[in-house]
Amino acid sequence: MIVALTVAAAATAAYADAGRVPTPKIVIEKGGKCVEDVAVMRRNHMEFLKHQRDDTMRRGIRSTKHSLQQCIDCHASRKTGSVVGSNENFCQSCHAYAAVKLDCFECHSTKPKAAAAAGTAVAKGNP
Ligand code: HEC
Ligand code: HEC
Ligand code: HEC
Incomplete structure:
Protein backbone atom coordinates (compact mmCIF):
# COMPACT_ATOMS: atom_id res chain seq x y z
CA MET A 1 0.00 0.00 0.00
CA ILE A 2 2.78 2.43 0.96
CA VAL A 3 4.72 1.39 -2.12
CA ALA A 4 1.64 1.91 -4.29
CA LEU A 5 1.08 5.40 -2.85
CA THR A 6 4.72 6.35 -3.34
CA VAL A 7 4.56 5.30 -6.96
CA ALA A 8 1.31 7.22 -7.40
CA ALA A 9 2.86 10.31 -5.79
CA ALA A 10 5.87 10.13 -8.04
CA ALA A 11 3.69 9.70 -11.08
CA THR A 12 1.26 12.48 -10.25
CA ALA A 13 2.64 15.93 -9.50
CA ALA A 14 -0.64 16.99 -7.89
CA TYR A 15 -0.37 14.12 -5.44
CA ALA A 16 3.15 15.00 -4.35
CA ASP A 17 2.16 17.61 -1.75
CA ALA A 18 -0.96 15.86 -0.51
CA GLY A 19 0.67 15.26 2.89
CA ARG A 20 1.19 12.20 5.06
CA VAL A 21 -2.42 11.16 5.31
CA PRO A 22 -4.12 10.76 1.94
CA THR A 23 -7.01 13.21 2.07
CA PRO A 24 -9.96 13.05 -0.28
CA LYS A 25 -12.16 16.08 -0.91
CA ILE A 26 -13.43 17.14 2.50
CA VAL A 27 -16.55 19.18 3.00
CA ILE A 28 -16.84 21.31 6.15
CA GLU A 29 -20.48 22.20 6.58
CA LYS A 30 -20.31 24.68 9.38
CA GLY A 31 -18.06 27.69 9.35
CA GLY A 32 -15.83 28.79 12.19
CA LYS A 33 -12.92 26.81 13.56
CA CYS A 34 -12.27 23.32 14.68
CA VAL A 35 -11.56 22.56 18.34
CA GLU A 36 -7.83 22.37 17.53
CA ASP A 37 -5.62 23.36 14.60
CA VAL A 38 -6.37 21.41 11.46
CA ALA A 39 -2.92 19.81 11.37
CA VAL A 40 -3.40 18.70 14.97
CA MET A 41 -6.86 17.38 14.27
CA ARG A 42 -5.73 15.42 11.24
CA ARG A 43 -3.07 13.69 13.23
CA ASN A 44 -4.56 13.41 16.71
CA HIS A 45 -8.36 13.42 16.58
CA MET A 46 -8.52 9.72 17.39
CA GLU A 47 -6.46 10.26 20.53
CA PHE A 48 -8.71 13.07 21.74
CA LEU A 49 -11.77 10.96 21.26
CA LYS A 50 -10.35 7.83 22.80
CA HIS A 51 -8.84 9.57 25.82
CA GLN A 52 -12.02 11.39 26.49
CA ARG A 53 -13.98 8.20 26.20
CA ASP A 54 -11.70 6.46 28.68
CA ASP A 55 -11.81 9.40 31.09
CA THR A 56 -15.56 9.63 30.80
CA MET A 57 -16.09 5.97 31.42
CA ARG A 58 -13.50 5.32 34.11
CA ARG A 59 -13.23 8.57 36.01
CA GLY A 60 -16.43 10.40 35.26
CA ILE A 61 -14.67 13.40 33.75
CA ARG A 62 -16.92 15.29 31.38
CA SER A 63 -14.97 17.83 29.42
CA THR A 64 -16.88 18.92 26.34
CA LYS A 65 -13.95 20.27 24.35
CA HIS A 66 -13.53 17.07 22.38
CA SER A 67 -17.07 15.85 22.64
CA LEU A 68 -18.06 13.44 19.89
CA GLN A 69 -21.51 14.99 19.71
CA GLN A 70 -19.93 18.37 18.99
CA CYS A 71 -17.78 16.95 16.21
CA ILE A 72 -20.96 15.71 14.66
CA ASP A 73 -22.86 18.96 15.23
CA CYS A 74 -20.28 20.77 13.10
CA HIS A 75 -19.29 18.08 10.66
CA ALA A 76 -22.52 16.35 9.69
CA SER A 77 -23.49 16.72 6.05
CA ARG A 78 -26.35 19.08 5.30
CA LYS A 79 -27.54 16.77 2.58
CA THR A 80 -27.66 13.55 4.57
CA GLY A 81 -27.59 14.94 8.13
CA SER A 82 -24.85 12.48 9.03
CA VAL A 83 -21.06 12.12 9.35
CA VAL A 84 -21.03 8.60 7.88
CA GLY A 85 -23.09 6.48 5.51
CA SER A 86 -21.63 7.97 2.33
CA ASN A 87 -18.06 8.59 1.22
CA GLU A 88 -19.00 12.26 0.84
CA ASN A 89 -19.80 12.48 4.54
CA PHE A 90 -17.10 13.89 6.75
CA CYS A 91 -15.81 11.08 8.97
CA GLN A 92 -16.30 8.41 6.37
CA SER A 93 -14.71 10.42 3.55
CA CYS A 94 -11.29 10.03 5.12
CA HIS A 95 -11.80 6.71 6.78
CA ALA A 96 -12.90 4.98 3.60
CA TYR A 97 -9.72 6.31 2.03
CA ALA A 98 -7.52 5.22 4.94
CA ALA A 99 -9.41 1.93 5.44
CA VAL A 100 -10.38 2.81 9.03
CA LYS A 101 -13.48 1.18 10.47
CA LEU A 102 -15.26 2.67 13.49
CA ASP A 103 -17.60 0.88 15.84
CA CYS A 104 -18.51 4.18 17.55
CA LYS A 113 -28.26 17.40 18.14
CA ALA A 114 -29.95 20.38 16.50
CA ALA A 115 -31.31 18.15 13.74
CA ALA A 116 -32.66 15.69 16.27
CA ALA A 117 -34.30 18.54 18.17
CA ALA A 118 -35.73 20.00 14.95
CA GLY A 119 -37.09 16.56 14.09
CA THR A 120 -38.87 16.44 17.42
CA ALA A 121 -40.28 19.93 16.89
CA VAL A 122 -41.54 18.95 13.45
CA ALA A 123 -43.04 15.75 14.79
CA LYS A 124 -44.97 17.73 17.39
CA GLY A 125 -46.28 20.02 14.66
CA ASN A 126 -46.85 23.76 14.68
CA PRO A 127 -49.56 25.21 16.88
C1 HEC B 1 -20.93 -0.10 23.33
C2 HEC B 1 -21.40 1.26 23.12
C3 HEC B 1 -20.33 2.31 22.75
C4 HEC B 1 -19.42 2.26 21.71
C5 HEC B 1 -19.22 1.15 20.69
C6 HEC B 1 -18.70 3.52 21.75
N1 HEC B 1 -19.16 4.29 22.79
FE1 HEC B 1 -18.49 6.18 23.27
N2 HEC B 1 -19.75 6.21 24.87
C7 HEC B 1 -20.64 5.22 25.20
C8 HEC B 1 -21.32 5.58 26.45
C9 HEC B 1 -22.39 4.77 27.15
C10 HEC B 1 -20.78 6.84 26.84
C11 HEC B 1 -21.12 7.68 28.08
C12 HEC B 1 -22.36 8.47 27.78
C13 HEC B 1 -22.14 9.94 27.91
O1 HEC B 1 -21.18 10.36 28.54
O2 HEC B 1 -22.96 10.69 27.35
C14 HEC B 1 -19.80 7.22 25.82
C15 HEC B 1 -19.09 8.40 25.84
C16 HEC B 1 -18.19 8.80 24.85
C17 HEC B 1 -17.53 10.09 24.79
C18 HEC B 1 -17.68 11.22 25.79
C19 HEC B 1 -19.03 11.90 25.61
C20 HEC B 1 -19.13 12.69 24.33
O3 HEC B 1 -20.21 12.71 23.69
O4 HEC B 1 -18.14 13.28 23.92
C21 HEC B 1 -16.77 10.11 23.65
C22 HEC B 1 -15.87 11.23 23.15
C23 HEC B 1 -16.93 8.82 23.02
N3 HEC B 1 -17.80 8.06 23.76
C24 HEC B 1 -16.33 8.44 21.86
C25 HEC B 1 -16.44 7.18 21.26
C26 HEC B 1 -15.68 6.79 20.09
C27 HEC B 1 -14.69 7.67 19.34
C28 HEC B 1 -16.05 5.49 19.82
C29 HEC B 1 -15.52 4.59 18.70
C30 HEC B 1 -14.06 4.41 18.66
C31 HEC B 1 -17.04 5.09 20.82
N4 HEC B 1 -17.24 6.15 21.68
C32 HEC B 1 -17.67 3.86 20.86
C33 HEC B 1 -20.89 4.06 24.50
C34 HEC B 1 -20.16 3.60 23.41
C1 HEC C 1 -17.34 24.45 15.97
C2 HEC C 1 -17.37 23.52 14.85
C3 HEC C 1 -16.43 22.31 14.90
C4 HEC C 1 -16.31 21.35 15.90
C5 HEC C 1 -17.03 21.28 17.25
C6 HEC C 1 -15.37 20.36 15.41
N1 HEC C 1 -14.90 20.74 14.19
FE1 HEC C 1 -13.49 19.75 13.08
N2 HEC C 1 -13.41 21.30 11.79
C7 HEC C 1 -14.25 22.40 11.80
C8 HEC C 1 -13.86 23.30 10.72
C9 HEC C 1 -14.54 24.62 10.38
C10 HEC C 1 -12.74 22.70 10.08
C11 HEC C 1 -11.96 23.28 8.91
C12 HEC C 1 -10.66 23.81 9.35
C13 HEC C 1 -10.67 25.07 10.20
O1 HEC C 1 -10.62 26.15 9.65
O2 HEC C 1 -10.66 24.95 11.45
C14 HEC C 1 -12.49 21.42 10.77
C15 HEC C 1 -11.50 20.51 10.43
C16 HEC C 1 -11.38 19.21 10.95
C17 HEC C 1 -10.46 18.17 10.49
C18 HEC C 1 -9.45 18.31 9.38
C19 HEC C 1 -10.11 18.06 8.05
C20 HEC C 1 -9.12 18.20 6.93
O3 HEC C 1 -9.31 19.09 6.10
O4 HEC C 1 -8.20 17.42 6.88
C21 HEC C 1 -10.70 17.05 11.24
C22 HEC C 1 -10.02 15.69 11.12
C23 HEC C 1 -11.74 17.39 12.19
N3 HEC C 1 -12.13 18.70 11.99
C24 HEC C 1 -12.28 16.52 13.12
C25 HEC C 1 -13.07 16.91 14.19
C26 HEC C 1 -13.38 16.07 15.34
C27 HEC C 1 -12.96 14.62 15.49
C28 HEC C 1 -14.12 16.84 16.20
C29 HEC C 1 -14.65 16.50 17.59
C30 HEC C 1 -13.61 16.13 18.57
C31 HEC C 1 -14.30 18.15 15.56
N4 HEC C 1 -13.64 18.14 14.36
C32 HEC C 1 -15.03 19.21 16.11
C33 HEC C 1 -15.28 22.64 12.67
C34 HEC C 1 -15.50 21.92 13.84
C1 HEC D 1 -8.53 14.07 7.47
C2 HEC D 1 -9.01 12.71 7.40
C3 HEC D 1 -9.93 12.23 8.53
C4 HEC D 1 -11.14 12.74 8.93
C5 HEC D 1 -11.88 13.90 8.32
C6 HEC D 1 -11.58 11.93 10.05
N1 HEC D 1 -10.66 10.96 10.32
FE1 HEC D 1 -10.70 9.67 11.90
N2 HEC D 1 -8.98 8.81 11.24
C7 HEC D 1 -8.25 9.19 10.14
C8 HEC D 1 -7.12 8.30 9.96
C9 HEC D 1 -6.08 8.39 8.84
C10 HEC D 1 -7.19 7.36 11.02
C11 HEC D 1 -6.24 6.17 11.30
C12 HEC D 1 -5.03 6.67 12.03
C13 HEC D 1 -4.12 5.55 12.44
O1 HEC D 1 -4.37 4.40 12.10
O2 HEC D 1 -3.16 5.87 13.14
C14 HEC D 1 -8.37 7.71 11.81
C15 HEC D 1 -8.76 7.04 12.96
C16 HEC D 1 -9.85 7.38 13.74
C17 HEC D 1 -10.19 6.72 14.98
C18 HEC D 1 -9.45 5.57 15.63
C19 HEC D 1 -9.90 4.26 15.01
C20 HEC D 1 -9.26 3.07 15.66
O3 HEC D 1 -9.89 2.00 15.62
O4 HEC D 1 -8.15 3.18 16.16
C21 HEC D 1 -11.32 7.33 15.45
C22 HEC D 1 -12.08 6.99 16.73
C23 HEC D 1 -11.69 8.36 14.49
N3 HEC D 1 -10.76 8.37 13.46
C24 HEC D 1 -12.81 9.17 14.60
C25 HEC D 1 -13.19 10.12 13.65
C26 HEC D 1 -14.44 10.84 13.66
C27 HEC D 1 -15.52 10.67 14.73
C28 HEC D 1 -14.43 11.67 12.58
C29 HEC D 1 -15.51 12.64 12.15
C30 HEC D 1 -15.94 13.63 13.15
C31 HEC D 1 -13.18 11.47 11.88
N4 HEC D 1 -12.45 10.51 12.55
C32 HEC D 1 -12.77 12.14 10.74
C33 HEC D 1 -8.54 10.26 9.30
C34 HEC D 1 -9.65 11.09 9.40
Missing part, protein backbone atom coordinates in the same frame (compact mmCIF):
# COMPACT_ATOMS: atom_id res chain seq x y z
CA PHE A 105 -21.78 4.67 15.75
CA GLU A 106 -23.29 1.43 16.94
CA CYS A 107 -23.87 3.39 20.15
CA HIS A 108 -23.32 7.06 19.30
CA SER A 109 -25.58 9.15 17.10
CA THR A 110 -24.28 10.11 13.66
CA LYS A 111 -26.59 13.14 13.57
CA PRO A 112 -26.33 16.66 14.99
